[in-house]
Amino acid sequence: xxxxxxAPERFVAESLEGLVLAHEGLLAFGGGRKxxxxxxxxxxxxxxxxxxxxxxxxxxxxxxxxxMLDAACxxxxxxxxxxxxxxxxxDEVDTGAGCLLIVKNYDGDxxxxxxxxxxxxxxxxxxxxxxxxxxATGPAVRSRGxxxxxxxxxxxxxxxxxxxxxxxxxxxxxxxxxxxxxxxSMGVALRGVAVPDNARETFVLGPExxxxxxxxxGEPGLARTRFADADAIIRQLGEAILAxxxxxxxxxxxxxxxxxxxGFGGTPPIELYLAHGLARRFFEARAIMPARALTxxxxxxxxxxxxxxxxxxxxxxxFALWNAPVATPAxxx
Amino acid sequence: xxxxxxAPERFVAESLEGLVLAHEGLLAFGGGRKxxxxxxxxxxxxxxxxxxxxxxxxxxxxxxxxxMLDAACxxxxxxxxxxxxxxxxxDEVDTGAGCLLIVKNYDGDxxxxxxxxxxxxxxxxxxxxxxxxxxATGPAVRSRGxxxxxxxxxxxxxxxxxxxxxxxxxxxxxxxxxxxxxxxSMGVALRGVAVPDNARETFVLGPExxxxxxxxxGEPGLARTRFADADAIIRQLGEAILAxxxxxxxxxxxxxxxxxxxGFGGTPPIELYLAHGLARRFFEARAIMPARALTxxxxxxxxxxxxxxxxxxxxxxxFALWNAPVATPAxxx
Numbered sequence: 001x002x003x004x005x006x007a008p009e010r011f012v013a014e015s016l017e018g019l020v021l022a023h024e025g026l027l028a029f030g031g032g033r034k035x036x037x038x039x040x041x042x043x044x045x046x047x048x049x050x051x052x053x054x055x056x057x058x059x060x061x062x063x064x065x066x067x068m069l070d071a072a073c074x075x076x077x078x079x080x081x082x083x084x085x086x087x088x089x090x091d092e093v094d095t096g097a098g099c100l101l102i103v104k105n106y107d108g109d110x111x112x113x114x115x116x117x118x119x120x121x122x123x124x125x126x127x128x129x130x131x132x133x134x135x136a137t138g139p140a141v142r143s144r145g146x147x148x149x150x151x152x153x154x155x156x157x158x159x160x161x162x163x164x165x166x167x168x169x170x171x172x173x174x175x176x177x178x179x180x181x182x183x184x185s186m187g188v189a190l191r192g193v194a195v196p197d198n199a200r201e202t203f204v205l206g207p208e209x210x211x212x213x214x215x216x217x218g219e220p221g222l223a224r225t226r227f228a229d230a231d232a233i234i235r236q237l238g239e240a241i242l243a244x245x246x247x248x249x250x251x252x253x254x255x256x257x258x259x260x261x262x263g264f265g266g267t268p269p270i271e272l273y274l275a276h277g278l279a280r281r282f283f284e285a286r287a288i289m290p291a292r293a294l295t296x297x298x299x300x301x302x303x304x305x306x307x308x309x310x311x312x313x314x315x316x317x318x319f320a321l322w323n324a325p326v327a328t329p330a331x332x333x
Numbered sequence: 334x335x336x337x338x339x340a341p342e343r344f345v346a347e348s349l350e351g352l353v354l355a356h357e358g359l360l361a362f363g364g365g366r367k368x369x370x371x372x373x374x375x376x377x378x379x380x381x382x383x384x385x386x387x388x389x390x391x392x393x394x395x396x397x398x399x400x401m402l403d404a405a406c407x408x409x410x411x412x413x414x415x416x417x418x419x420x421x422x423x424d425e426v427d428t429g430a431g432c433l434l435i436v437k438n439y440d441g442d443x444x445x446x447x448x449x450x451x452x453x454x455x456x457x458x459x460x461x462x463x464x465x466x467x468x469a470t471g472p473a474v475r476s477r478g479x480x481x482x483x484x485x486x487x488x489x490x491x492x493x494x495x496x497x498x499x500x501x502x503x504x505x506x507x508x509x510x511x512x513x514x515x516x517x518s519m520g521v522a523l524r525g526v527a528v529p530d531n532a533r534e535t536f537v538l539g540p541e542x543x544x545x546x547x548x549x550x551g552e553p554g555l556a557r558t559r560f561a562d563a564d565a566i567i568r569q570l571g572e573a574i575l576a577x578x579x580x581x582x583x584x585x586x587x588x589x590x591x592x593x594x595x596g597f598g599g600t601p602p603i604e605l606y607l608a609h610g611l612a613r614r615f616f617e618a619r620a621i622m623p624a625r626a627l628t629x630x631x632x633x634x635x636x637x638x639x640x641x642x643x644x645x646x647x648x649x650x651x652f653a654l655w656n657a658p659v660a661t662p663a664x665x666x
Binding site: 005016022307327 | 562
């Protein structure tokens with residue numbers, strides 16, 4: 001699979017350099033290029049730090065900026081950043097109010113962020129939010145909790161906005177835990193993904209196949225099925241999401257849905273918008289009326305073709321956080 | 334090639350519906366769903382209207398909003414909108430100051446927008462700007478002028494901003510003509526594109542091939558070459574662009590470059606940012622110092638893999654227009 005790339009070992013570093021150059025008003029490299037940070041910090045607020053493997057761009061570095069993250073640490077493709085990177089970010093962007101770490105629920109990420117939090121404990125107040133939104137990895141499938149996928153954007157936006165408004169570490173941690181039970185995502189792949197190191201596709205789909213329940217690292221999904229029309233695809237994604245919410249939550253007083261349609265990297269806007277329209281119809285036919293929407297390419301799996309739907313059930317206060325101003329490379333309003 | 338689609342004949346309509354639903358605060362359908370318009374018009378300003386075939390999303394409908402377009406007319410995939418659509422848009426969004434039409438230089442688009450302008454002449458003051466930025470289609474290649482490709486985003490942004498600031502029809506037309514000589518783009522495809530009607534790829538590239546000088550409708554390019562590393566690709570694109578500027582213009586007093594890296598639909602952010610970094614290095618090594626940058630997926634050819642570079646040489650006043658606030662689905666600051 002062809003990539004715009006010089007060499008696998010320089011792929012991530014050269015991409016991060018391009019990101020920072022393209023947004024040099026907002027972004028800067030941290031010391032030793034171990035992470036990407038806001039060019040200008042906001043003293044007194046909690047530092048919100050995230051990170052993970054490369055290959056999910058614009059997540060996480062593309063969400064660094066006012067109203068969202070203070071720093072993002074990027075590992076090799078599909079590989080956690082090291083504790084050293086994360087500690088360096090904490091040391092540089094914590095202006096005194098402590099650090100809130102946002103971590104997608106993968107063993108390597110959880111382990112390295114935990115190790116970093118322990119190493120930094122003597123110097124920093126630290127809390128961690130683990131994102132667990134993947135409807136494909138409920139308790140019956142995976143004992144270590146759901147994976148973190150595109151719902152991460154919602155968590156980073158809301159926690160980032162709350163931090164900008166002065167919420168303290170405990171309040172941000174509580175917000176993250178509250179969100180975790182109310183965000184579910186489900187993805188489908190139309191074409192697999194090749195990691196740059198070995199150019200081998202992690203899974204290969206035939207011209208008439210698709211795969212449901214895929215992750216964002218080329219993990220195999222739950223079911224390989226015959227390729228179908230968009231209505232059938234959206235219905236299958238939507239039903240999987242609805243089935244993974246606790247009973248009663250969808251009809252709970254005071255909660256309204258935010259709908260995210262996320263492309264995995266190889267899916268063009270014409271298809272993403274089409275999916276958004278069909279998803280709206282799917283949910284509205286079930287009396288689930290999205291109050292806000294986000295459609296685009298936010299959490300990728302390199303150039304995988306496919307998309308995910310995310311439904312987040314938010315309180316009015318959380319919608320206010322969603323609507324709060326944000327200025328990052330990949331999200332701005 | 335698999336697409337998120339129900340049926341070819343509903344592909345464009347369902348995608349436009351999703352776009353409008355996803356951005357219903359900004360957008361609305363015009364009468365008869367013939368075009369997409371701003372939900373709230375700005376009376377007294379010139380109406381800026383564009384359009385073209387579908388398959389280039391977010392161009393043009395994704396650029397409707399404050400500071401950019403007032404309406405966009407979309408045809409079938411890779412097919413011009415009809416004069417009827419364009420006239421309907423003029424009738425609905427011209428609030429009295431006339432209409433500025435922005436048209437990419439393709440025979441069908443030029444013909445249909447011209448016909449619409451003639452039909453509307455009794456009721457509307459109309460001027461037209463034809464965008465001609467494709468370095469692959471200089472006079473030696475094509476007698477009907479250069480094709481309009483990703484530079485269209487720059488033209489729509491600057492003319493939209495000028496209209497918002499109260500520029501009249503003659504001034505907007507002059508701005509467009511001024512820009513035409515100072516914007517050049519060049520694209521490369523790594524994978525061809527299949528139109529939904531026949532599912533046949535318009536050109537097929539082998540695993541070790543790429544094609545330079547491609548258009549955005551699956552047109553064959555200028556040269557098919559062996560796939561190479563990113564530095565070589567960027568060098569070839571950059572040299573083609575520089576060769577197509579009139580001698581002396583690159584060193585002209587008072588002009589600074591804007592650099593656009595545009596994905597064609599199937600190219601993920603990690604590769605686009607990498608390309609941006611290398612393009613910066615390429616141009617800066619030649620003493621061409623981009624003052625601003627834009628990187629992302631703006632002018633697509635369905636899900637074609639590949640990208641284009643655009644260099645626009647702008648005056649300080651034009652940079653002020655670039656920096657002016659904009660609120661559209663696909664561009665906002």
